[in-house]
Amino acid sequence: MRVTDGMKYADVGRNLARIQTENAEASQQASTGQRLTKPSDDPIAAAELARLRASLSTAVNRRQVVQTAKSDADLAESTLSQVTELLGRARELAMQGSNDSLGPDDRTALSNEARSVRTQMLGLANARGAKGYLFSGSQTDTTAFDTNGVFQGDDVPQTVDIGGSSPTAVSASGAMAFTSAGGRDVFADLDTLATALANNDRAGTAASLDNLDANQKQITSERARVGLVSSKLETSDNVLEQLNLDLSKRQNGIGAADPFEAYSKMSSLSQSLERAVAVSRQVLDSTNYWRS
Amino acid sequence: MASLTQLLYTARDALSAQTYGVNVTGQNLANVNTPGYVRREAVLETRALGTQTTGSVVATGIRRVTDEFLERRQLDATGLNSAASEHDSRLQSLEALFNDSSGTGLGTSLDNLYNSFASLSANPSDTTVRQNVLSAADGFSQKVRDTGDTIAQSRADLLQDAQSTTDQINEQAQAIARLNTQIVAAEAQGGDAADLKDQRKQVLLGLASLVDVRAITSGSGIVVQAAGTTLVDGTEARKLSIDLGTDSKIRVFAAREGGTPTEVTKFLTGGKLAGIKDARDVDLFDTGKKLDEFVFDVATSINQQHQVGFGTDGVSGRNLFDVGTGSDVARVFKVSSDVAGNPAAIAASGSSATLPGGSDNAAALSKLSSAPVVFGNTRSAAQAYGDMVGDVAQRRSNTEKMMQQREAISAQLEAMNQSMSGVSLDEEFVNLTKFQRAYEASSKVLTTADQLLQELIQRV
Numbered sequence: 001m002r003v004t005d006g007m008k009y010a011d012v013g014r015n016l017a018r019i020q021t022e023n024a025e026a027s028q029q030a031s032t033g034q035r036l037t038k039p040s041d042d043p044i045a046a047a048e049l050a051r052l053r054a055s056l057s058t059a060v061n062r063r064q065v066v067q068t069a070k071s072d073a074d075l076a077e078s079t080l081s082q083v084t085e086l087l088g089r090a091r092e093l094a095m096q097g098s099n100d101s102l103g104p105d106d107r108t109a110l111s112n113e114a115r116s117v118r119t120q121m122l123g124l125a126n127a128r129g130a131k132g133y134l135f136s137g138s139q140t141d142t143t144a145f146d147t148n149g150v151f152q153g154d155d156v157p158q159t160v161d162i163g164g165s166s167p168t169a170v171s172a173s174g175a176m177a178f179t180s181a182g183g184r185d186v187f188a189d190l191d192t193l194a195t196a197l198a199n200n201d202r203a204g205t206a207a208s209l210d211n212l213d214a215n216q217k218q219i220t221s222e223r224a225r226v227g228l229v230s231s232k233l234e235t236s237d238n239v240l241e242q243l244n245l246d247l248s249k250r251q252n253g254i255g256a257a258d259p260f261e262a263y264s265k266m267s268s269l270s271q272s273l274e275r276a277v278a279v280s281r282q283v284l285d286s287t288n289y290w291r292s
Numbered sequence: 293m294a295s296l297t298q299l300l301y302t303a304r305d306a307l308s309a310q311t312y313g314v315n316v317t318g319q320n321l322a323n324v325n326t327p328g329y330v331r332r333e334a335v336l337e338t339r340a341l342g343t344q345t346t347g348s349v350v351a352t353g354i355r356r357v358t359d360e361f362l363e364r365r366q367l368d369a370t371g372l373n374s375a376a377s378e379h380d381s382r383l384q385s386l387e388a389l390f391n392d393s394s395g396t397g398l399g400t401s402l403d404n405l406y407n408s409f410a411s412l413s414a415n416p417s418d419t420t421v422r423q424n425v426l427s428a429a430d431g432f433s434q435k436v437r438d439t440g441d442t443i444a445q446s447r448a449d450l451l452q453d454a455q456s457t458t459d460q461i462n463e464q465a466q467a468i469a470r471l472n473t474q475i476v477a478a479e480a481q482g483g484d485a486a487d488l489k490d491q492r493k494q495v496l497l498g499l500a501s502l503v504d505v506r507a508i509t510s511g512s513g514i515v516v517q518a519a520g521t522t523l524v525d526g527t528e529a530r531k532l533s534i535d536l537g538t539d540s541k542i543r544v545f546a547a548r549e550g551g552t553p554t555e556v557t558k559f560l561t562g563g564k565l566a567g568i569k570d571a572r573d574v575d576l577f578d579t580g581k582k583l584d585e586f587v588f589d590v591a592t593s594i595n596q597q598h599q600v601g602f603g604t605d606g607v608s609g610r611n612l613f614d615v616g617t618g619s620d621v622a623r624v625f626k627v628s629s630d631v632a633g634n635p636a637a638i639a640a641s642g643s644s645a646t647l648p649g650g651s652d653n654a655a656a657l658s659k660l661s662s663a664p665v666v667f668g669n670t671r672s673a674a675q676a677y678g679d680m681v682g683d684v685a686q687r688r689s690n691t692e693k694m695m696q697q698r699e700a701i702s703a704q705l706e707a708m709n710q711s712m713s714g715v716s717l718d719e720e721f722v723n724l725t726k727f728q729r730a731y732e733a734s735s736k737v738l739t740t741a742d743q744l745l746q747e748l749i750q751r752v
Contacts, residue, residue, distance in 0.1 A: 002719075004714030005714070005715065006324070010707070010710070014703060039682075039688070041689075043685035044682060047683075047685070048682075049393075050674075050677055050682075051678035054677065058662075065413065068414040069414050130415060131415045131416065132417055136649065137646075138645075138647070138649040139647075140648060141648050141649070156646045156649075158413075158651050160413040160414045161413050167656070
């Protein structure tokens with residue numbers, strides 16, 4: 001084949017340009033740590049990465065949702081546990097009040113304490129969490145119980161999306177814990193106790209004991225349910241954490257450049273660039289023989 | 293028997309012929325870097341005068357060393373290469389639109405929207421969380437509009453480029469027709485018109501990078517076919533023109549001066565014009581349509597769910613997004629004026645009785661992120677977005693491969709043409725020496741003949 005000077009120059013130019021392009025690409029990979037410098041480098045991986053990024057962002061968000069819901073569930077559980085203690089105190093008061101040896105004044109004192117227990121319990125039942133009143137159901141802006149102990153909320157559970165196939169109910173139910181919907185009206189029972197004590201009604205006080213036991217059971221059962229919700233959320237949190245890790249790993253597996261490979265590719269390319277420049281110089285110099 | 297005078301004439305002819313050779317070599321050396329220059333060879337013949345043997349040489353002219361077949365193939369390859377590289381470079385910006393690696397793209401804004409619904413389900417009565425839903429919706433709609441606008445703007449730019457490319461094609465066609473006229477005239481006067489032919493070859497190559505070109509040599513210059521139709525017929529140039537069809541795609545027409553245009557769109561296969569048309573009317577068109585469909589499906593599913601819920605103000609039946617119809621969805625996409633700026637209007641609750649803490653509708657909205665609601669209810673939004681990213685990436689990857697392939701073919705043909713017609717300095721230096729030595733030898737003959745004649749004259 002007849003080789004002309006134009007061909008030599010064109011060849012040298014093209015080859016140097018090609019090596020420069022590869023070099024630029026390799027150094028971009030090495031410096032960004034990304035294997036794909038643009039989606040078209042690997043369309044299938046690019047689509048996969050877009051989907052992974054969405055899954056990862058969803059998982060990160062759902063973890064936050066789980067943690068918010070869990071903090072409310074934990075708060076509800078510890079509140080209910082305090083309620084149980086208060087009920088225990090009320091039961092002690094009732095036991096004392098049932099004692100034959102007590103006089104009216106003693107019972108009045110006990111009645112006052114029973115009223116204070118009731119007030120404290122009202123405070124607990126109207127506790128606020130991250131999303132509003134913990135025991136009001138969906139009426140999160142309304143106190144769960146008014147000063148008369150009348151329930152103002154509803155029994156609509158709060159549902160959140162924490163991944164999985166269907167939304168999960170996460171809230172504590174004030175209706176089930178404190179009102180007749182769960183068995184007995186706790187505040188009414190406390191009222192009854194306080195009134196019986198105030199009236200020096202020994203039999204009425206003794207009769208309250210059974211009711212208070214029922215109340216105790218009712219609260220404990222709701223507390224157990226909320227505890228279960230909380231532990232379920234804990235599990236979800238762990239699952240999501242693992243999912244996050246797995247997704248990030250997968251994302252790295254597909255999208256990240258191997259740093260050693262990127263570096264060695266870069267250095268071998270810069271060597272071949274040097275060689276190409278040296279060879280090109282010789283090729284172009286060969287035309288000079290005639291001038292001398 | 294040859295006389296001494298005859299020898300003088302032979303030497304004179306030889307000197308003139310070798311000078312011509314040096315001259316031609318000089319031209320070649322001068323034009324070693326001239327694009328389109330075809331190397332020349334001096335054509336030397338023995339001079340025939342009657343029946344007598346004179347042994348004299350004459351330079352009858354020059355020969356352009358070229359191969360019409362190779363030249364035609366180079367025109368082809370140039371057209372295809374230029375179409376592919378134009379097509380590829382036009383898809384770069386489209387690809388960048390769907391490159392989410394920085395986490396600021398359309399996909400990310402869509403994730404943010406769905407995530408804001410999930411966060412709302414955890415805390416439905418909080419105004420800040422509601423505000424966050426609104427700004428996520430606004431962020432998504434803005435990204436959608438940006439993407440739609442960029443695609444539309446690219447298509448508008450490409451139309452402009454197609455127009456100016458067509459103008460260039462018409463100018464080049466006229467230039468070729470003019471050169472044809474000059475070449476015919478020069479050859480009629482016995483000239484070789486080599487310079488003009490070189491020029492015409494170069495204009496043809498330029499034309500081939502704009503539109504697919506076939507050149508056929510005919511009596512009066514050459515006939516040039518572009519986009520399957522005759523563009524230059526000898527000394528007459530015709531015109532290409534473009535307009536937009538009802539489907540908003542480019543149509544190409546050809547016409548004689550003052551004649552009725554004929555549509556030649558489907559014959560267009562090469563050159564910048566074809567690359568522009570492919571990028572604009574295939575890839576950008578399809579992707580724009582897909583984006584509209586995607587946005588329509590996503591927004592409609594969200595709207596349907598949002599409508600059945602209640603805002604904290606007790607109102608239901610409101611859309612979250614204003615969705616356009618038909619071909620213009622993305623560019624007019626925005627947060628519905630019913631809810632814009634009004635966090636209370638976000639419908640988190642599924643019933644007016646469960647306000648403000650009801651979260652079932654927020655959870656249902658969030659659940660839509662994994663529901664198959666897009667592309668005929670076959671793909672979830674994130675899957676569909678991944679599909680679109682993959683599709684655009686595949687398109688670019690295809691054009692890139694096509695471009696590399698055609699570039700290689702084009703380079704190969706350029707090399708073959710260069711090999712045939714290019715100037716080699718080595719060769720020309722050899723030729724220069726060859727003619728120089730022959731010139732020296734002939735002048736020696738002249739001196740010898742002169743000495744012989746002098747000797748003869750002294751004897752007389």
